[in-house]
Structures are given as C-alpha cells and as structure tokens.
C-alpha cells in the first residue's frame with residue numbers, strides 16, 4: 436500500500452479528496468438534575484469516501500450521541516461538522532434536512548421500519564422523498580432486497596419478518612439512495628451472533644460494492660475488526676485503533 440493509501444486509511448485527508456465527514460472539536464454536554472456530564476469533549480475525525488469505520492466504546496461512552504451529531508438530527512453541539520464539504524453547523528433546518536437526504540443513510544439497532552408498509556414500500560419511501568420515480572424506486576428496492584436474500588419477502592410487513600430479516604430491510608432502506616455515508620448504530624446489536632455476522636457481512640459487501648463510507652457503532656471488537664479502521668470513544672475523546 437502506498438503512503439497516500441495508508442494516510443487515507445488512517446483518516447488524513449489526501450490532497451484534493453474531500454472527507455465525507457469532518458469533525459473538529461465536537462463537544463456535547465448534558466445537564467440533568469443540576470449535574471452536567473461532558474459526553475463528548477472535543478472530537479476530531481475525518482472519514483474519507485468509501486472508508487468503513489468501526490466506532491467502539493463502552494456503554495454510555497457517547498457513540499449514539501456522536502452519530503446523532505453527524506446525522507444532523509439534534510442540536511446542542513459545539514464544534515464543527517462538515518458533511519461532504521458543507522459546514523452543517525452553519526445551516527438552517529431546511530438545508531440540514533437536504534444535506535441529510537442527499538448524503539446520509541441510517542441503520543439503527545431497532546429497525547424503525549414503518550409497520551403498515553411492506554418491505555419493498557419501506558425501501559422505496561426514502562427514494563421517493565429524494566425525487567426518484569416510483570418505477571425506479573421499486574426496481575432499486577427489489578434489487579437490494581434480492582441481494583439481501585429477501586427476494587421472496589418483498590410484500591411482507593415488518594411483523595411478518597424475523598428480526599434478522601427486518602434488519603436487512605433496514606439496511607436496504609439505508610442504502611437505497613446510495614448515500615456517501617451510512618451511519619449505523621449497533622446495527623446487529625439486537626440479533627443472535629450467527630445472524631449478526633451474516634447481516635453484517637451483507638451490509639459490508641453492499642456498502643463496499645456501492646462505494647459508500649460508513650461509521651458503525653458497536654461494542655463488539657470481533658465485528659469491528661472486519662472494518663477498514665477502528666476508532667474508540669473513551670472519556671469523551673476519540674482514540675485511533
């Protein structure tokens with residue numbers, strides 16, 4: 436591997452390449468009952484296009500808080516967040532929504548699928564919101580669900596699917612718009628080990644195949660080793676490796 440490739444894997448911006456996410460001095464505190472907890476205390480991170488990053492850290496270390504910040508879902512943060520070169524912290528709510536829609540995909544521990552819609556409909560919704568035609572969205576949804584082994588389940592609602600199948604639908608939904616960056620918060624944390632391994636394999640294969648970057652929060656060191664790079668949250672700061 437040449438020096439440029441090594442520095443990219445370590446998250447240093449190679450000349451001329453814009454990181455999909457750049458954090459500088461990201462900080463977040465919560466005050467509850469008069470007690471303030473500094474959960475994030477100045478996080479710096481660059482994630483390069485196509486890079487898959489495992490975010491490790493014990494329970495309560497702030498992994499979800501960090502993903503929520505990058506996902507532009509909540510305010511209350513200090514520091515700066517750039518998504519694909521755009522300074523998200525300087526934008527209003529509408530512009531942030533557009534940035535999220537155009538660049539980000541989300542997978543959560545609990546799938547958050549819409550219960551009254553079948554698998555294919557759940558996967559077309561974000562595509563319709565992004566302006567794709569219904570025919571194109573249906574075909575993309577079918578292609579993804581087939582790639583995830585759910586070709587026979589397109590018309591099943593979430594309640595008619597197993598936990599692993601539901602999580603595969605959530606993966607398809609997150610990837611449907613080919614986001615630059617997928618944010619995954621314990622995406623397999625709710626599954627048994629064998630199913631978690633299979634769903635993670637499929638997730639990584641599809642993410643790599645379409646060239647998206649990803650940040651995957653997990654407690655699981657074994658799963659983390661299958662990604663390109665590992666960072667650890669500890670005492671509010673991010674450590675490499």
Ligand SMILES: Nc1ncnc2c1ncn2[C@@H]1O[C@H](COP(=O)(O)OP(=O)(O)OP(=O)(O)O)[C@@H](O)[C@H]1O
Nearest residue numbers: 465466467474492493494495496497498499500501
């Ligand atoms: N809205 C909130 N109000 C007050 N405290 C909060 C809030 N959200 C998170 N926290 C606190 O911030 C800390 C970090 O929480 P966070 O959910 O980010 O951790 P985590 O690393 O994702 O944990 P887990 O692995 O258990 O999901 C916790 O101590 C939590 O109590």
